[in-house]
Amino acid sequence: MKHIGKYWAIFKTQILNTLAYPAELAWRSLSIILFLWVFANLWRVAYRAEGSGLLNGIALKDMLWYLMLAETIELGKPRLARVMADAVKDGSVAYLLNKPYHFLLYHLSAGMGESLIRGSMTALFGGTIVWLMMGPPPDPRGWPLAAAGVLGAWLLHFCVNALIGLAAFISEEVAPYEWIYQKLVFILGGLFIPLDLYPLWLQNLSHYLPFAYMLYGPARLFIAPDIGLFLNVIGGQIFWLTTLGTLLFLSYNRGVRRLAINGG
Template identity: 30%
Template sequence: MKIILNMKQAIIKATRTTHAVGWATLKEWAAYRSHMAVSIIVGPIYFLVQYFIWDAMFANRETLNGFTLEEMLVYYGAMSVITYLTFDFADWNLQMLIRTGKYTTFILRPVSHRFFALSQKIGHRTLGFWLEFLPVLLIYLFIFKINLIPPEPGWAIISVILGFLMTFLLNYCIGLTAFWLTNAGGIRRIFLLIRDLSGGMFVPLTFFPDIVQTILFFLPFQFMLYVPVQVFIGNYELAGISLSLPQIVGIQALAVIAMWGVSEVLVRLGENKFTGVGV
């Protein structure tokens, strides 16, 4: 009974902290809402570029790697709007705190920086939901006539939330490399390229050779965007492996838990090094 009571109190405390930090972040970024509103222009322009490219690719064929032109446009439309929900820059914020020594203040606080940063991300993306996701989704639905209504909304929402967490945890781990590197900027740029390429941002992962698909299946990058997009569309396949939505979402959840464990190890090792040198 005492354990349950303690867990309840911990959950209430965490919820209050998340709400406070998230709300403060939302109000802070609301002052720069015009910056986020630019996405209403950038997103559709990016989609139009993809349309012209793939329209030319499908000029003399009905399908390409199992995709029709309509399915390809749905893929890029879903990729675009989901990116607005999972966008994250925790790696940049974290490496700046470590480089400047300001991370010290978080070691002394009762709330870990990782939880604080996640709460910030929730607030930031809540604002992004209203200023970026919804307007662009409506443009795709009513102007471009792209069907972006998921056949299984429940699984799609769960997968997007897990993609949100995976994106944050992976970026956070990259930011933690600043504990060992003087400047993690180079690692960050390489990571961003690998992340986007291996996460299906440029082309669906099924376009890669079979051996590459097999490697990508066991890497965490697909769980950031590719899996949420596939669940959003209503089916999943990679490396010749077809999984039901509950199966792939379950694997995605396990991957998120594993990445949380990796981040926990890196946080402890990094903080030991950080305090060990007298910062």
């Protein structure tokens, strides 16, 4: 319990740190309003051109609620790749390794604390604008299922971001990896277009990769809660968390063994 307590303290401290700058927090979260306004108009045109109230079974209202949650996950996710890479490059990782906590678990706790606040604020602004444009959100009874999916999605994002950050042990510059990862999430995760509208072969490919469980799965659960879909999403997240988590700890241990301080 004592070990859990120190990470819980880090989590709460990061929440307070994030709340300490309300103007910056609100400004970053407001970007979702422009995003949703633009895509609301784009999708209105698409539905009008289709001449139907549904696209592959998704109504316009549900499409906007899907985009709201997908963008909330993306804007709220732990963005630690650059932070961890800088710690490796400037040598401060050696200082952090001497602290009475695990380097990865420290960043996980801090990242999730920040994600909780930023994600909540983004969902508040995004949910308000979609409600005003399209009407009330989906059945609240499905929200706990979607919330569990969002938590799993952020944990997956943490694993990949941490792996990218630890790549600084080898290449030092991680920005290209971060850029590639972001674009894979945008496309194969279904940020702008739900996977339901993709060609069948691309849908199948996406479901074999972790990106669909980072965005599409939780957002689809939000607009169409279903216990079968929930089990599929959570099962996929557990599989990829196990796989990526194992790879992350192996990479971390290897990086620590070959640690070379380059400055700081």
